[in-house]
Amino acid sequence: MSANPDDIPQSDRIDGAPHPREAAQLIGQDAAEAAFLTAFNSDRLHHGWLITGPRGVGKATLAWRIARFLLATPPDDGGMFAPPAPSSLDVPADDPVARRIQALSEPGLFLLRRPWDDKNKRLKGDITVDEVRKLKHFFALSSAGGGRRVVIVDVADEMNTSAANALLKLLEEPPEGAVLLLISHQPSRLLPTIRSRCRELRLAPLAPTDLALVMAGLDETPSADDTLRLGELAAGSAGDALRLQHLGGLQTYAELVQIFSAPRDYDRSRALKLANSAVGKANADRFDLILRLLDLFLARLARHGAGLPPHAEAAAGEAACLARLSPGPNAARAWAGLQQELSARAGHGRAVNLDPAALILDMVFKINETAARQAA
Incomplete structure (x- = not known):
């Protein structure tokens, strides 16, 4: 039995935040909308x-806003009573198109994403060519009603080679009235021919004030100080800030800073407690979080030594810790090199299912070893 579309997990939904198609507004990306x-x-x-x-x-969020706007805005027929040119992408929540999109029942919209694997009860690893081939049926059915047809590809980076080539054919010979919206985190991974047939809308990291507005709209709004710290760790990404808040990222990063704040050696008991907290399938998200924060800690050390200290502390005592461990360019180079080494080590450890606690403790030891060399 196939899964109900409403029950399929959505890879772009963040716990504690509305899905992008449910967002009432897009904050901080006025230039792209304009x-x-x-x-x-x-x-x-x-x-x-x-x-x-x-x-x-x-x-x-922008892709869903554009889709709603295109399907709810009738084409200009050139008549003398044509409405004025729209000045925003806003569509009223009670508009029939908005309601159908919210329910994923709009016939003029196709969402191309990773399919559900009924056998393994999870999303497949990539967007397959079979999913792209469904577009032929979609365009055939939707053409009967006329008007625009919109496809959202979320995300285009996840297409396998066959799927990418199939989508390229549509971009080369698009059906009448079709608009394809390709979301991409890493456009360099896409076929150059796909990139050349699309117009790019590049979104920038959010400014601190915009990030604060996003966080203020949550059911559990963090304090102003925590919002500033989340912004430091998330580098202008509201999605990353929301994930960090949901997973206790601020507390975990504060633990990392404390582990390496001792003047002579790292805090072994804290390190062991941190490593053990990532053991087991139930703690897979925490394991990923710790690896990511270790990588971020190394990046902040390298930038500090290179003369680019953080704008604000992401944890109490971080400024003193960074200054002691990375006082200058030589230290910056050492930390940058270690970041690359440990990133590769983490990737290998995940691939071979290395024990999470062992991997984390090994990385902590390598960081302490490098810190000792810098002190010497």
Whole structure:
């Protein structure tokens, strides 16, 4: 029995936050919205749009806003009573199109994403060519009603080679009235021919004030100090900030700082407790979080030594810790090199299912070893 579409997990949903198609507004990306509206109002609406930028800055939210706008805005027939050119992508929540999109029942919209694996009860690892081939049926059915048809590819980076080649054919010969919105975290991974047939909308990391607005809209709004710390660790990504808050990232990063804040050696008992907290399938998300925060800690050490200290502390005592461990360019180079080494080690450890506690303790030991060399 196939899974109900409503029950299929959505890879772009973050616990504690609305799904991008449910977001009432897009914060901090006015330039991208304005660029799309300019093209729309100038009758230069391209059939392929590549929406790029770091993870968590609003790419999916923008794609859903554009889809709602295109399907709810009737084409200009050139008559003397045509409505004025739209000045925003806003569509009222009670608009029939908005309601159908919310329910994933809009016939003019196709969501191309990783399919559900009924056998293993999980999303497949990539977007397959069979999913792209469904577009032929979609365009055949939707053409009967006329008007625009919109496809959201979320995310294009996850297409396998066969799927990418199949989508390329659609971009080369798009059906009448079709607009394809490709979301991409890493556009360099896409076929150059796909990139060349799309107009790019690049979204930037959020400014601290915009990130604070996003966090203020949550049911559990973090304090102003925590919002500042989350912004430091998330580098302008609202999605990353939300994940960090949900997984206790601030507390975990504070633990890392404490582990390496001792003047002579790392805090072994804290390190052991941290490593053991990542053991077991139930703690897989925490394991990923710790590895990511270790990588981030090394990056902040390298930047500090290179003369680019953080704008603010992400944990109490971090500034003193960074200053002691990475006082100058030589230390910066050492930490940058270790970051690359440990990133590869973490990737290998995941691939061979290395014990999480052993991997984390090994990485902590390597960091302490490098710190000792810098002190000497």
